[in-house]
Amino acid sequence: MFNDIKEFTPILLQGAWVTIQITLAALLLSTALGLVWALMRTSGIRILALASKFFVNAIRGIPILVILFYVYFVLPDIGIQLSAFQAGMLGLGIAYSAYMAEVFRSGIEAVDPGQIEAAQSIGMRRWLIMRRVILPQAFKLTLPPYGNNLIMLLKDSSQTSAITVAELALQSKLIASSTFKNLTVFSMSAVGYLLLSIPLIMLVGHLERKFGKVK
């Protein structure tokens, strides 16, 4: 068994590295897109708010797996060729942008309306208020749920195995199906995910203690 562990470790480490890469890439994409959705939703411009609401609800209502299949198998039909990794990053990023948008929106809406009035009363315009007053305060409120989303994103990155992204779950499955050492391989895989997420869980706990209670 120890020999098995020694033998599988390098392959699984490769998979873990891909997991980290695709998680970070999807995190960046979903954060940027989520912020766009949230700003549209809170813009006070009706058409933008409605469009954002529609996108977010549509994305939330579709399983991640289906979004991944869509990006990987349907986009080539309209001439957009993507590698498995690119498709996985794009699909995960789009799927998570909806959850990120809700986190950002709740943070933005949780800022005391008196803050906005104070900013208006010194002549600040909408975007300046957003940048200087609302977002810095919403940021702190948002960190704990944002961290939770990150943990879920890390785990959901395993779904990209279905479109052949060679991340930790797929590597595990491949080893298992060729060696039949299911117990060893999948235990190692589970421990791998735990080792990746435990630091994140601790980070979220820390952020909650630090920012959870805004005065």
Add this chain to the structure above:
Amino acid sequence: MIKIRDIHKSFGENEVLKGISIDIKQGEVVCIIGPSGSGKSTILRCINGLESYDRGEILVDGHKVDRGTDNIHWIRTHVSMVFQRFNLFPHRTVLENVIEGPVYVKRESRQAAVSHARRLLDQVGLAHKESAYPAQLSGGQQQRVAIARALAMNPQAILFDEPTSALDPELVGDVLSVMRALAQAGMTMVVVTHEMGFAKEVADRVVFMDKGVVVEEGPARQVIETPQHERTREFLKRVSSPL
């Protein structure tokens, strides 16, 4: 300098302002008093466009107050506001709160804004607190910072929306004395307040509002000591002896 003409406003079915007209001259201190729900805060908030109005007209220095136009930013940089709940920016220090408007709205140099802010903080007795965050200050101190923030815009007038109502009684005096000094320096002030002593002593004029109308207005002493209307008398009696 501020002309309020026949302002009407409803929240849904409820008409909260039923034709308010008030004139405020340059350098004048006007206190608006009245029971809660009388519309006194609402009319104050209409002056700098934090609240819209349905009918009538408000002019500040000849500029019409209209939330729908770009003009509103001009008005807000010339008419500052002090809030009941202070509304300081909690993520910024005292000094940063005071220079926020001058630096980011009026585009003054940071250096000039900082030295102006330091003078103002000195004026409100808080020069030693410039690096503190609002949460580290008492309510009275926060309100004095808010006054410094309002002054930093070099406003032509300052609106005060019940500036001492959220304060512990022993902290009210510090804020009122800062306001009195401003009044004596000739600042145009519109103050919604329950502090009758302040109104009587500092205001040039007192406006008594009830149920969305101006019931009575006149020189401060006259309105508070010899009110002409029954409703004013009743209100003043309830304020002076609540039991």
